[in-house]
Amino acid sequence: MSTATSPATVLLDCGSGGKASQRLIADCFFRHFHNPILSAMDDAARLDLHGPLAMSTDSYTVTPLVFPGGSIGTLAVHGTVNDVSMLGARPRYLSCGFIIEEGLDFALLDRVTADMAAAARAAGVLIVTGDTKVVPRGACDKLFINTTGIGEIIADPAPSGHRARPGDVVLISGSMGDHGLTVMARREGLSFVSDVASDSAPLNGMVEELLRRTGDIHVLRDPTRGGLATTLNEIAGQSGVSITVREADIPVRENVKNGCSFLGLDPLYLANEGKLICILPQEKAETALEAMRASPYGAEAAAIGTVLDPDDGPAKAGQVILETPIGGRRLLSMLEGDQLPRIC
Amino acid sequence: MDYTSAFRDPALCRGLLERLARALDAGGGKPLRFMEVCGTHTVAIFQSGLRALLPPSVTHLSGPGCPVCVTHDAEVAMFLNLAERDSVRIATFGDLLRVPGPDGRTLKHALAAGARVDIIYSPLDALRLAAGHPGETVVFLGIGFETTAPTVAGAMLMARQQGLKNFTVLSFHKLVPPALRALLEDPECAVDAFLLPGHVSTILGLEPYRFLAGEYRTPGVVAGFDPADILLALCLMAEQRRDDAPAVVNAYRRAVDDNGNPRARAVLEQVFRPADALWRGIGRIPASGLTIAPDFADMDAMRRLDLVLPEVKPIPGCKCGEVLKGKRAPDACPLFGKTCTPANPVGPCMVSTEGSCAAYYKYHLEG
Numbered sequence: 001m002s003t004a005t006s007p008a009t010v011l012l013d014c015g016s017g018g019k020a021s022q023r024l025i026a027d028c029f030f031r032h033f034h035n036p037i038l039s040a041m042d043d044a045a046r047l048d049l050h051g052p053l054a055m056s057t058d059s060y061t062v063t064p065l066v067f068p069g070g071s072i073g074t075l076a077v078h079g080t081v082n083d084v085s086m087l088g089a090r091p092r093y094l095s096c097g098f099i100i101e102e103g104l105d106f107a108l109l110d111r112v113t114a115d116m117a118a119a120a121r122a123a124g125v126l127i128v129t130g131d132t133k134v135v136p137r138g139a140c141d142k143l144f145i146n147t148t149g150i151g152e153i154i155a156d157p158a159p160s161g162h163r164a165r166p167g168d169v170v171l172i173s174g175s176m177g178d179h180g181l182t183v184m185a186r187r188e189g190l191s192f193v194s195d196v197a198s199d200s201a202p203l204n205g206m207v208e209e210l211l212r213r214t215g216d217i218h219v220l221r222d223p224t225r226g227g228l229a230t231t232l233n234e235i236a237g238q239s240g241v242s243i244t245v246r247e248a249d250i251p252v253r254e255n256v257k258n259g260c261s262f263l264g265l266d267p268l269y270l271a272n273e274g275k276l277i278c279i280l281p282q283e284k285a286e287t288a289l290e291a292m293r294a295s296p297y298g299a300e301a302a303a304i305g306t307v308l309d310p311d312d313g314p315a316k317a318g319q320v321i322l323e324t325p326i327g328g329r330r331l332l333s334m335l336e337g338d339q340l341p342r343i344c
Numbered sequence: 345m346d347y348t349s350a351f352r353d354p355a356l357c358r359g360l361l362e363r364l365a366r367a368l369d370a371g372g373g374k375p376l377r378f379m380e381v382c383g384t385h386t387v388a389i390f391q392s393g394l395r396a397l398l399p400p401s402v403t404h405l406s407g408p409g410c411p412v413c414v415t416h417d418a419e420v421a422m423f424l425n426l427a428e429r430d431s432v433r434i435a436t437f438g439d440l441l442r443v444p445g446p447d448g449r450t451l452k453h454a455l456a457a458g459a460r461v462d463i464i465y466s467p468l469d470a471l472r473l474a475a476g477h478p479g480e481t482v483v484f485l486g487i488g489f490e491t492t493a494p495t496v497a498g499a500m501l502m503a504r505q506q507g508l509k510n511f512t513v514l515s516f517h518k519l520v521p522p523a524l525r526a527l528l529e530d531p532e533c534a535v536d537a538f539l540l541p542g543h544v545s546t547i548l549g550l551e552p553y554r555f556l557a558g559e560y561r562t563p564g565v566v567a568g569f570d571p572a573d574i575l576l577a578l579c580l581m582a583e584q585r586r587d588d589a590p591a592v593v594n595a596y597r598r599a600v601d602d603n604g605n606p607r608a609r610a611v612l613e614q615v616f617r618p619a620d621a622l623w624r625g626i627g628r629i630p631a632s633g634l635t636i637a638p639d640f641a642d643m644d645a646m647r648r649l650d651l652v653l654p655e656v657k658p659i660p661g662c663k664c665g666e667v668l669k670g671k672r673a674p675d676a677c678p679l680f681g682k683t684c685t686p687a688n689p690v691g692p693c694m695v696s697t698e699g700s701c702a703a704y705y706k707y708h709l710e711g
Contacts, residue, residue: 324394325354327354328394330707330708330709
């Protein structure tokens with residue numbers, strides 16, 4: 001963006017609270033986010049909410065800021081909207097905090113803010129309060145965004161990681177690993193990883209449809225950092241059950257598979273930003289799959305496994321087993337830290 | 345043919361498993377101990393679930409095939425010390441970041457303390473780093489086998505062409521065939537056949553392995569990394585044992601030429617010279633490493649930065665050496681899963697994702 005009043009880059013003055021700050025807020029944030037609650041410009045937002053509430057916060061840091069399929073702006077909205085949704089809630093409002101490194105290209109900030117606004121509109125949530133800080137060069141990496149989301153819980157009982165029961169089926173809403181591989185490939189300039197895009201998407205619509213059609217869902221989780229493997233291990237641990245999943249039934253795009261194979265990465269540990277895991281009784285599996293597939297973000301939804309009673313073997317409580325396509329069984333364990341590309 | 349799925353075909357794999365069982369039966373049911381010497385094989389065998397499907401008379405051993413794992417404690421201590429030097433920038437593949445030195449410190453700790461350490465994906469990235477930081481000496485950590493070494497040699501040739509003065513290599517490269525010989529020379533080593541590394545063999549071809557069958561009457565089969573590739577190799581190994589006809593054969597023809605890659609070997613010979621090398625757990629093996637040739641002394645970090653291998657004490661209790669030689673299963677190490685876990689690795693076999701202990705910890709399902 002280039003208006004007469006806006007510098008090409010963000011300066012420390014823009015976080016001073018003075019006129020430069022006000023210009024940044026007016027020219028960028030208000031222009032994109034405008035809604036009656038935000039426009040009241042009071043010290044706090046007045047919200048109209050009912051019943052039990054779900055609240056979640058997350059801080060977003062990603063390099064690069066813009067990547068195929070999204071940007072830090074879409075992530076900041078989708079990530080928090082999805083986290084609130086996973087409690088069986090209808091997300092309503094978001095707050096946002098921007099920490100900006102001085103010298104950030106104003107056009108980039110504008111692009112990211114526009115992405116946030118568009119993502120919020122598409123998800124049907126309002127960004128109602130915010131804060132901006134500009135920090136000296138080197139004090140942060142270009143741009144960090146925090147969002148907090150609040151929503152009304154519409155499920156009773158609410159889904160929880162503690163509610164997986166032996167006999168339940170494990171469903172996922174689509175392919176695994178797209179976001180993680182895309183961001184890594186862009187960050188590291190890996191030209192051989194081509195035609196991949198982040199799956200960044202809002203899942204609140206899908207969750208509402210799932211709840212409407214199935215009634216009770218035991219577990220809803222979005223497998224973000226640490227991927228499917230990590231999230232399934234968390235659920236198995238919280239619920240005191242074991243989980244078995246069939247590798248052949250887990251959708252992974254061919255180019256994600258190939259990129260991972262080259263780098264020695266496992267797509268089941270890569271982050272997703274527009275997928276969910278749904279665990280519910282066997283008899284509701286088909287209905288749930290239909291509900292997921294009805295969403296624009298769930299066309300490839302699949303049943304991938306079952307929840308087991310650890311007393312019946314073969315795995316202990318908290319363990320996840322992977323059945324491989326050739327019929328072998330092995331642990332699908334939790335990772336210690338980031339996956340690091342290997343030396344051959 | 346769809347190369348991404350054809351060699352993972354469940355029906356094909358079932359057929360090969362039956363063929364393997366027949367070969368073992370015909371051999372009188374005699375147990376077969378095979379060893380792979382490639383970290384990618386280690387992971388592939390676990391990850392595909394193949395390990396759980398092998399007949400009970402087959403024992404699978406992971407040999408010294410993970411480049412991180414065989415890097416000697418003294419070599420690790422050296423590059424950790426180097427990372428603390430002013431005006432040095434370390435360029436490394438990612439999996440060295442978590443390798444603990446004798447005092448438990450890693451490059452991750454060095455990084456957190458302000459050292460200049462860059463993860464790169466190709467040695468050519470290190471050239472760009474050197475060009476971008478003319479005031480620093482960029483040291484590329486040359487760790488790997490015959491697969492990796494030619495690209496490092498290529499980068500050195502390019503550095504010369506570009507006139508880069510601040511690009512150096514710390515060459516701890518190791519060679520696979522001398523390690524196989526050292527294993528076979530060890531009287532305690534009981535390996536019936538070697539699954540030979542597919543990637544390394546794309547460079548070497550078959551010739552450097554001929555001594556396995558010729559001198560030690562031990563089968564060696566070059567294998568790819570999909571389950572059917574590995575199973576086919578196991579069948580050939582069991583059949584050679586059954587027929588008492590050891591040979592070195594290529595079961596990965598879609599990637600490996602019997603003659604290897606002469607151009608890559610020529611580049612290696614131009615830039616490197618064979619030299620004795622230290623292997624963790626095994627010790628000094630004659631002519632099993634690569635040092636930098638005199639013509640390229642200006643790019644040799646050892647010479648440029650006056651480095652000497654520090655004296656280090658072995659890690660108390662760590663049995664990585666015996667694990668690497670196939671003498672001990674990972675969970676037979678007293679530290680395994682107790683003080684040594686991926687969260688807090690004591691030995692290198694637990695650090696690298698391709699290390700046998702890490703793979704065992706990560707994938708092995710008890711019972």
